[in-house]
Amino acid sequence: MKPELINYAEIHEILPPHPVISIAGAGGKTTLMLSLAKDLPGTVVTTTTTKVGETQIRQADRQVSLECFPSDIPVKSIWVSPSLEPQNRKITGCGKDEFTQLSECCRKRCLTLIAETDGAACRHIKAPAAHEPNIPPECDVCFYLAGLDVLNHPVSPEFVHRPEIFSRLTNTEAGMPITVQSVINLFEHPDGGLKNIPANALKIAYLTHADNPERIAAAEEICRQLRHYDYVCIH
DSSP, rough: OOOOEEEEEHHHHHSSSOOEEEEEESHHHHHHHHHHHHHSSOOOEEEESSSSETTTTSSSSEEEEGGGGOOOOOOOEEEEOOOOOOOEEEEEEEEOOHHHHHHHHHHHOEEEEEEEEOOOOSSSSHHHHHOOOOTTTTEEEEEEEEEEEGTSSBBSSTBBBBBHHHHHHHHHOTTOOOOOOHHHHHSTTTTTTTTTTTSSSSSEEEEOOSSSSSHHHHHHHHHHOOOOEEEEEOO
């Protein structure tokens, strides 16, 4: 299967009504979550299955704990998590049962739910550890992200989150430059971009920082070679 290349403005055309969305990988997860919450129709619920910075949740129009959700106050975006109290400046996300409860409530009320399901330590490309990404089975749309600004930079902790795992999954030795083929290998590996995605979910490879002709050409080449995604979106 060859994916279709789209841009961010076309995302709303391919999503099912009121989806449950997972966002994993690196290079703009929170930005994508906030953009979708703003641009998709209706009220959008945002959450995490990992941890996020306490300042990030303030960008939603309202923040409520899971025990207080749903709220009938009409707002565009609502952040929901088990607790709103930070620990070490981080908000802890939903566990398995908590996410099931939240997703069932959202489906009953026809609300879109978006979960950030991965961490990347502010790097723009990553390979998942054994416990990552934490994608709940309820998700029917899964984005996996990488930033194309990492191309030609070395595989090192400065540019890659979990570089040792990245090297193993992509056949790129430490210190060698990150290439288009490296990105393709990461996205296509069952322990990389495809890891933990529910079988019937819509799979979207999302490439950020496609902001010059060279990177756009790289995105087009990645799209030509991916086989296990429904769409490649550049932004």
